[in-house]
Amino acid sequence: MVSEKNTNQIMNKIRVNRWKDQLFKVWGVACTLIGLILLVVFIGDILIDGIMRIDWGFVTDLPSRKPEKAGVFTALMGSLWVLVLTTFIAFPTGVAAAIYLEEYAKKGRFSAILEINISNLAGVPSIIYGLLGLEIFVRILGLGASVLAGSLTLSLLILPIIIVATRESIKAVPKTIRDASYALGASKWQTIWNQILPAASGGILTGVILSLSRAVGETAPLIVVGALAYVPFAPGHPLDDFSVLPIQIFNWISRPQHGFIENAAAAIIILLLVTFMMNGVAVYYRNKWQKKWK
Amino acid sequence: MRKFKEGVIEKTLLTSALITVAVTIGIVSVLAFEAIRFFKEVSIIDFFTDTQWTPLFTDKHYGILPLLSGTFLTSAIAISVALPIGLSISIYLSEYAPKSFRKTVKPMLELLAAIPTVVYGFFALIVVTPFLQGIFPNLSGFNSLSAGLVMGVMIIPFISSISEDALHAVPKELREASYGMGATKLQTAFKVVVPAASSGIIVSIILAISRAIGETMIVAIAAGQQPRLTFDPTVPIETITSYIVQVSLGDVQHGSIEYRTIFAAGITLFTFTFILNTISYGIRKKYQSNYE
Amino acid sequence: MEIVATRNTIKTVENTTNMESEECQKPKISIKNVKVWYDDFQAIKGISMDIKPNAVTAFIGPSGCGKSTFLRLFNRMNDYVDGFSMEGKIKIDGSNIYKKKIHVEELRKEVGMVFQKPNPFPKSIFENVAYGLKIQGITDKKLLASRVEKALRQADLWEEVKNDLKKSALALSGGQQQRLCIARTLAVEPSIILMDEPTSALDPISTAKIEDLIFELKEKYTIIIVTHNMQQASRISDYTAFFYLGELVEYNKTNTIFTKPEKKHTENYITGRFG
The missing domain is CATH 1.20.5 (Single alpha-helices involved in coiled-coils or other helix-helix interfaces)
Structure with a gap:
């Protein structure tokens, strides 16, 4: 009798457990879909708000007090300047630092400190980099609120991301390639330059593009550095004043007239297009590169 | 040579x-x-005990508490959205979902983290707040609720992706042992896999918190610029980050006390994120050596 | 030496008589024309056989012959593998375990499994053994303690760990871990135990202990063991099945298989000429 009762209890328990299991499965699917649905809603809503506003004039017009006359030309050019300068500053520095850490630094206190330091920098809020840039580049080095000061600030911001990605890619290069090169009498640098870097290039490229896409979307550090919302001309020189797309968007969002909201949505479409394209290219390179080694 | x-x-x-x-x-x-x-x-005691933050007014008060409460309020709302959803996604993707589904969905979710934050700010102010006002008529145009909710969506992938990596790294043998004794997937997930991956999950949560505390544009756009010591999510507040933005946008003289307030606020923010990052680094190091 | 030999002979004779009487018994597991696919690859190509109760049945064959896949059919462990599909019937105690209404959780309570590598949970020794009971909803502390002790005793581990029940299972040696995994399986009180190369990761001394244990356990349980080790199969099993490329080549009493196999292929494998 007792055992029969026990069996029944266990059977009930199994039924309840199965029921809970199925319930969680539904919940899990729902959570995953919520994330994706929100993504679609975000993009859909912004497209509805802004797509009608985009025409050639919107891209080539200068900023204006009147929403229907305003364009993103100066901001777009500012973003382009920032992108190019940041690439030239952050890419070589980040890759060089990563090569040092991966190939030269001896395991010990020094490299441990470097490692903790980089991991910490990656977690520093972007606005803090803005404060650093404001004091060092804008004031002490006297660059003013220039496109160069902004690019230097963003370079420091994305440096940890580039270093981490480059180190991962170098680590993934098979040891046999290194051995083969050394066995042929190549020096350390020759091996790195001719063998390891080409082999790791896909992964490095992915990391660099992803970090640059982050730089293009950054707003807060550039506001702190002093990038302006209203710049009448596109920068022609690294020391010129500048605005960037995200700041233009921020400025338009804060205006009360509805026309500017439409402008903001339209500018967001352009910004998202740039961001997603960069992400797409990065993912493409990552897949291509992973196939090569796995 | x-x-x-x-x-x-x-x-x-x-x-x-x-x-x-x-x-x-x-x-x-x-x-x-x-x-x-x-x-x-400014006395450091006033800084930490004064309940008003009004450096830009004539009656100046320098109490950081209102900015801190604003920062923690928005972060808490964000985490309470992102934690359950992010963890559920990670468990679903690693324990239930077919491989092909996982492979497509994970990068799509990561796209949420690639969207510039100013875009999220737009969404919070222009879409979410009016929508919520339909449900709570008392909601102000600027409030920590919609800023926090949207920030929560933004940090979902931080939790779901890193936790999923940690869950995925748990050896298959442990799952099989549990299934082999008649456990359901749910029991196996919560009694075996999640505990085994706990350090990775904790790291993901800490990173998400750190990210929420340091997030600037969403709160600067949608949460308002009124420092006040409150935990009411329906009224305008100000966070440390949005205060720094507010001052940067204005015309503040270099070397003035107003200029220095943003650094005092900045060092407070930096200290918090530094502590969180150091903890997560420590856990990560320990966890790496456990698995290798 | 001679005395030992005689004893062994007597034992074998006894075993044989036992088996003959068992032969009239109903099979514990009966398998009818089972085929398994992983996507397009056919791993099992139509196998039928009966497994006898309270005996040790060994599955042997070269790697990739499907013996592990076949073993994992009996507790439906293949269900979670991507691309898995099967045909045919498997009955345990007369009921089809692949019919729609079956609860796999209940089936797995009945059919325990011990894996290739010891895989204790990263929990205490006690928690490991109590796990299966707890997921069934047993919370009574006294009952848990007594069932854990019983299982550890059955697995010959109690004396070694009785003072360390709260210690992490990961601190045990490989052999102890594997006996812990056996205890964990026994605690749920299954009637069948599947063992997938349970000693392949262990040293000879630990292996010997596990083999002794299997010998003791077969009084109460039906045991199926997959092994790569011919000597092990001949030492511990009553029946042996030889698999090759997804097919059952030969299945008979272990004695017969190892002394006068019917098929040339089997003979080549067990004498080590291939595989």
Whole structure:
């Protein structure tokens, strides 16, 4: 009798457990879909708000007090300047630092400190980099609120991301390639330059593009550095004043007239297009590169 | 000659690596330098106990508490959205979902983290707040609720992706042992897999918190610019980050006390994120050695 | 030496008589024309056989012959593998375990499994053994303690760990871990135990202990063991099945298989000429 009762209890328990299991499965699917649905809603809503506003004039017009006359030309050019300068500053520095850490630094206190330091920098809020840039580049080095000061600030911001990605890619290069090169009498640098870097290039490229896409979307550090919302001309020189797309968007969002909201949505479409394209290219390179080694 | 060239190259590379150390030293000294000068004029006790933050008014108060409460309120709302959803996604993707589904969905979710934050700010202010006002008519146009909710969506992938990696790294054998004794997937997930991956999950949560505390544009756009010591999510507030933005947008004289307030606020923010990052680094190191 | 030999002979004779009487018994597991696919690859190509109760049946064959896949059919462990599909019937105690209404959780309570590598949970020794009971909803502390002790005793581990029940299971040696995994399986009180190369990761001394244990356990349980080790199969099993490329080549009493196999292929494999 007792055992029969026990069996029944266990059977009930199994039924309840199965029921809970199925319930969680539904919940899990729902959570995953919520994330994706929100993504679609975000993009859909912004497209509805802004797509009608985009025409050639919107891209080539200068900023204006009147929403229907305003364009993103100066901001777009500012973003382009920032992108190019940041690439030239952050890419070589980040890759060089990563090569040092991966190939030269001896395991010990020094490299441990470097490692903790980089991991910490990656977690520093972007606005803090803005404060650093404001004091060092804008004031002490006297660059003013220039496109160069902004690019230097963003370079420091994305440096940890580039270093981490480059180190991962170098680590993934098979040891046999290194051995083969050394066995042929190549020096350390020759091996790195001719063998390891080409082999790791896909992964490095992915990391660099992803970090640059982050730089293009950054707003807060550039506001702190002093990038302006209203710049009448596109920068022609690294020391010129500048605005960037995200700041233009921020400025338009804060205006009360509805026309500017439409402008903001339209500018967001352009910004998202740039961001997603960069992400797409990065993912493409990552897949291509992973196939090569796995 | 070859040896000389190799030496020069090594030194150049070393210099690049040292730049990262210089950045940290730079951040700490810039913040400390301006903050010390700030604390020469404002008592540190007032800073931590005064319940008003009004440096830009004529009746000046320098109490950081209202900014802190604003920061924690928005972060808490964000985490309470992102934690259950992010964890559920990670468990679903690693324990239930077919491989192909996982492979497509994970990068799509990561796209949520790639969207510039100013875009999220737009969404919070223009879409979410009006929508919520339909449900709660008392909701102000600027409030921590919609800023927090949207920020929560933004940090979902931080939790779901890193936790999923940790869950995925749990050896298959442990799952099979549990299934083999008649456990359901749910029981196996919560009694075996999640505990085994706990350090990775904790790291993901800490990173998400750190990210929420430091997030700027969403709160600057949608949460308002009114520092007040409250935990009411329906009224305008101000966070540390949005205060820094507010001052930066205005015309504040370099070297003035108003200018220094942003560094005092900045060093407070930096301290919190530094502590969180250090904890997560420590856990990550310990966890790596456990698995290898 | 001679005395030992005689004893062994007597034992074998006894075993044989036992088996003959068992032969009239109903099979514990009966398998009818089972085929398994992973996507397009056919791993099992139509196997039928009966497994006898309270005996040790060994599955042997070269790697990739499907013996592990076949073993994992009996507790439906293949269900979670991507691309898995099957045909045919498997009955345990007369009921089809692949019919729609079956609860796999209940089936797995009945059919325990011990894996290739010891895989204790990263929990205490006690928690490991109590796990299966707890997921069934047993919370009574006294009952848990007594069932854990019983299982550890059955697995010959109690004396070694009785003072360390709260210690992490990961601190045990490999052999102890595997006996812990056996205890964990026994605690749920299954009637069948599947063992997938349970000693392949262990040293000879630990292996010997596990083999002794299997010998003791077969009084109460039906045991199926997959092994790569011919000597092990001949030492511990009553029946042996030889698999090759997804097919059952030969299945008979272990004695017969190892002394006068019917098929040339089997003979080549067990004498080590291939595989």
